[in-house]
Amino acid sequence: MEKVLKCHVGIGADVVGEALVADDNFSARYDLDRIKGVFSRPTHALAGQSYRDKILVFNTAKGGVASAWMLHEMTSRGIAPKAILFNAANTILAQGAALAGLAMCDRFEDGDVTTLIKTGDVVSVYPQEGRVVVKTAGD
């Protein structure tokens, strides 16, 4: 089954990838072991999981400004997500996506994006159109 989600115009180029979803928030500084490419914060909903080449889906961004540089640094080494989708991004993550050339979108019209997309779904992100196409896992 395929569904189309409308969101605010975002940042970056079109990408396709597999979703990794959590009803949690995100900071590159607080939550990641960026060398190993995994979520390292023990209390994070995705603790221990790899984020490499995933389309990450979260509620919102949290914490400090470091994430803006870190997205760029992660992308330069090729150990980075393909895109990050939020219900509400903060300014830092958007700025970091702009520098890194990483796709990022937020403000979905159909409700909570962490329930609209499931882990394992194949997601196509079109940031400049404000559109995300979700192909449900198992289809």
Add this chain to the structure above:
Amino acid sequence: MRLSPEEEAMLAGELGSARKWAVEHQLQVGRMFDAADMVPVSQAHMMADPESLGEAGVALFERFADLPERDRRVSIPMITDPRGVDLTFYDPLGQTEEMAELERRFIAACTSLGILLTDTCINYQTIMPPVLGEHVAYGDTGVVIYCNSVCGARSNFEGGPSALAAGLTGRTPRYGLHLDKHRRATRRFTVRQQPKGLTDWGVLGAVIGRKAGSYWAIPVIEGIEAVPTSDEIKHFGAAMASYGSTPLFHIVGITPECHLLEDVGGDLLHAEEVTPADIDALRRPFGAKGEKVDVVVFAAPQLSLVEMQQVAGLCKGKSIHDGTSLLVCTSPGVYADARRMGLNEAIESFGGKVLQGTCFYQQYAREIGEANGWKRLLSNSAKIVNILGGYGYAPALASMEECIASAIKGEIV
């Protein structure tokens, strides 16, 4: 976005490739947040430690540093957040020559761009605090929340790339907290239990930040009976921004945009009480009485001269336990003053180390923890204990007095 003729010229590359990069970056960000145009800013403050920058980030600065002087110099006063390496003390911490070299390259590039290496997250206490209504482009969430809330300045969280862009162009996209509509309260909290001391203020800020939970939620707080000190409200804001990504708060009768609840629309909001249970729930994961403590850290934010005096007073005439380390992080300016006044000497005679121009969590915290075998970390900063869980530490929280008493005993008192 509407651009002025000067901004159009930057975009066309007429003022050099660095300013062209900067305007292009600002257009992308401004578009995402529906900015109608740019707003001139008077200062920029940039967070950029080598751990976050990596080779790729430092290379970006070096590319700009190689440009002709007229093309590379920032166009407004621009200052820096703490560095990741104290170049006078890194090997003993377990930091490598590679880390120091990345730092040296970054410093050289910044100097070439005309950036002032203040290396501080307490610029509002030590450099040039902004004034009510002043538009600025600040990084470091603690700096932004203090300057928005306590000074009444106007800044979004400007991550390093955006602060650099603002420094180069002298403006930033007009969205978020530059606009009146985003400065009005969206959540109203009532406090009945009065905070006492820095850690209490930090914990209260953390509770409210966690409840507010989004950059776009602005808390107004009522029930605070006494005006906090600059250090207390510094810890309050830094923790709120850390837990909630919160960029602005109002305290009724205390912060400058909120003499009365209705000044920020708080009278129209449902009041939510901050309960003793909320405070306890925040503190509980960070309690570890009786456990061995590996390292005590005072940082996040850097210590003011007054805090340096307090720590020095607690250390004077006493000695740290053999199995425990103490690190104190402050700005280069405060470091020099504290040295002149004998405060650093008191901390060092105790067995602690004062670091200048760094902040613990921004200085390769994972690597220095592994190098020194530090696991159990104790601090009076609600912000730092929130951050360091992801860096492999088991962080614990206590007051400044309890931290020093624990450092003496070698276990958490």
